Amino acid sequence: MLTYRKAQPSDVQLYFDWANDLETRQQSFNSREIPLETHTAWFTKKLTDPDALLLLFEDEQHKAVGQVRFERKHETDMPAEIIVGVSVDARVRGQGFASQIITQGCEACKEQWGAVTIHAYIKADNQGSVRSFQKAGFKFSHGSGKFNPPGQEGLNLVYVKTL
Ligand SMILES: CC(C)(COP(=O)(O)OP(=O)(O)OC[C@H]1O[C@@H](n2cnc3c(N)ncnc32)[C@H](O)[C@@H]1OP(=O)(O)O)[C@@H](O)C(=O)NCCC(=O)NCCS
DSSP states (O other): OOEEEEOOGGGHHHHHHHHTOHHHHHTSSSOSOOOHHHHHHHHHHHHTOTTEEEEEEEOTTOOEEEEEEEEEEEETTEEEEEEEEEEEOGGGTTSSHHHHHHHHHHHHHHHHHOSOEEEEEEOTTOHHHHHHHHHTTOEEEEEEOTTOOTTOOOOEEEEEEEO
16 A cells, blocks of 8 residues: 655655656656756745645655646636646556556545546557556546647547546
8 A cells, every 4th residue: 555645845856856757758748858957946836836736655665656746727717627647666667556646646636626627638659647547537538739849749638537
């Protein structure tokens, strides 16, 4: 059973290493490497952002195995959109941790923001992610080019779960 806690300032380097993991960059909508200064400013801001929930997961030996992040984006004349992102440490991938992290993270998200609908934007070739979200109870909703960088075609998969 994994346990989790909110991310804290001393996690900055760990999150930096996870963010620049090769596969994580490839599966992100902005695939460029992230400089440390940019990351530190971003991470520091997110820790106090009321619209962000960053949870770090540990195994029974208290070793960090991955993270999930929920971000609440306010929309005019519509309910806020909650977007989820997950990553698992490269050393412990392939053991089904992601679906546990997503499931437990969604419970924490519900405690924080109530019975919201959560959206996961997944690149079409990221079958490990698709499977992990499905196992955590997400259902395919539609294709979207919302986060495509300029000039990039193709639709990403949007998976949805209502808490
Ligand atoms: C995607 C990610 C979170 C998955 O985490 P994980 O805990 O290692 O997931 P697993 O490898 O255990 O895979 C989960 C399921 O997907 C399946 N799967 C994995 N790779 C697959 C592939 N290429 N094709 C089909 N199924 C695949 C596994 O068999 C498993 O299914 P099962 O439990 O029914 O056997 C992890 O690989 C990661 O951190 N990747 C980089 C960041 C990322 O892509 N984040 C998601 C952005 S949306």
